[in-house]
Amino acid sequence: MNKFAYLVVASALAVSAFGQGQIDLNNRGLALVNDAAGKPLTGTTFVAQVWYGASASTLTSSFAPSPFRASTTTYPGTWNPAAVGGPGALGTLTGFAPGSTVTLQVRVWDSAVAGVGAAQALSKTAGTGLSETFTYAIPADPLAIPGGMGGLKSFNLAAGGTPVVPEPTTIALGALGAAALLLRRRK
Amino acid sequence: MNTKSLLLAAFVAAVGAVSGSAQVTSQNIVGYVRLSLAKGYNLIGNQLNNGNNAIGTVLNVPDGTAVYKFTSGKYVANAFVDGAWDAPAMTLAPGEGFFINVPAATTITLIGEVSLTNSKALAAGYNLLTVPVPLAGGLADAAAGGLTAAEGDVVYQWTGSGFAAKEFVDGAWAPSAPTVKVGEGFFLKGTARTYARNFSVN
Numbered sequence: 001m002n003k004f005a006y007l008v009v010a011s012a013l014a015v016s017a018f019g020q021g022q023i024d025l026n027n028r029g030l031a032l033v034n035d036a037a038g039k040p041l042t043g044t045t046f047v048a049q050v051w052y053g054a055s056a057s058t059l060t061s062s063f064a065p066s067p068f069r070a071s072t073t074t075y076p077g078t079w080n081p082a083a084v085g086g087p088g089a090l091g092t093l094t095g096f097a098p099g100s101t102v103t104l105q106v107r108v109w110d111s112a113v114a115g116v117g118a119a120q121a122l123s124k125t126a127g128t129g130l131s132e133t134f135t136y137a138i139p140a141d142p143l144a145i146p147g148g149m150g151g152l153k154s155f156n157l158a159a160g161g162t163p164v165v166p167e168p169t170t171i172a173l174g175a176l177g178a179a180a181l182l183l184r185r186r187k
Numbered sequence: 188m189n190t191k192s193l194l195l196a197a198f199v200a201a202v203g204a205v206s207g208s209a210q211v212t213s214q215n216i217v218g219y220v221r222l223s224l225a226k227g228y229n230l231i232g233n234q235l236n237n238g239n240n241a242i243g244t245v246l247n248v249p250d251g252t253a254v255y256k257f258t259s260g261k262y263v264a265n266a267f268v269d270g271a272w273d274a275p276a277m278t279l280a281p282g283e284g285f286f287i288n289v290p291a292a293t294t295i296t297l298i299g300e301v302s303l304t305n306s307k308a309l310a311a312g313y314n315l316l317t318v319p320v321p322l323a324g325g326l327a328d329a330a331a332g333g334l335t336a337a338e339g340d341v342v343y344q345w346t347g348s349g350f351a352a353k354e355f356v357d358g359a360w361a362p363s364a365p366t367v368k369v370g371e372g373f374f375l376k377g378t379a380r381t382y383a384r385n386f387s388v389n
Contacts, residue, residue, distance in 0.1 A: 022262060080268070080273075082265075082274065083273075089273065090262055090264045092261075143257075143350060143374055145262060146262060
């Protein structure tokens, strides 16, 4: 076997050995997420979740949500995948081999608001954010450092303020009040 | 990456007379390696032992720096953001290579003791390494890198924008034998084995 053939075979073996592509889940130094007023978003209760799939209509996989940074950060508008509870800076794209292309979307919401999550972000509920879909070509070279968020475009949270979602205790109090009114009317 | 300075070793030999005729010599070579980093990705490695070799004690870098180690065929990232490392427990032991991405050109200084006995288990496939002692020269030369080449080995060296490969086939390096600078990291693709590089003052 000549040297060229040896290298081709060795490279193919190396690529197949690694199986699934990696992605850098950071947007630090790239496009930012802004609040509804256009100011780069901060606050650790806000989270960003990266969804991925083969196309914009099949974004069925996701990573754990990453919290945004504290208000004192040097990098407002960025989330921190390496934070506790986050997915880690580099994620594995299950089902996507090096050399393939994956479609991505970022969904943002305030985790401190009950009843709000990725689904609400997808439907553009006030106070949540949804990026345009974008693609990432996973490097075929196993030594290439992963990218990922390079195609992300900056986006704002949907205007309209934080949605008011009753807490369970509020609902319970309301039910008690209604029951009391009913009893009083019967008497 | 431009290596500014080789090891400036302070050779501390504490000599004491013990039991009359016996003489015990303590040999500790401490010093530093200063590396000039270009903005963006640089492939370097740690060649000095500072004790725990925690990333925060090995590297003094500007905010926004990210480090990438390569373990079991995958990268592991760690960023220095808002004055803290994401994973402060990460270690950079002598012999470990890593990518470092700096937001602007800078110079870093790695400080520690030359590790006299070094043995690193190489996994089959890709390993991100540096010579575990601060010596420049041929990677496979006994007086420099000390790597025993094996048939099929490929060494990948970072050019600043990609890799240049040198392979060991039919008992010879092609297109030429790899040479390394002080503090330079490199990938070695080969069979599982041990890379031993001991260092003697004599």
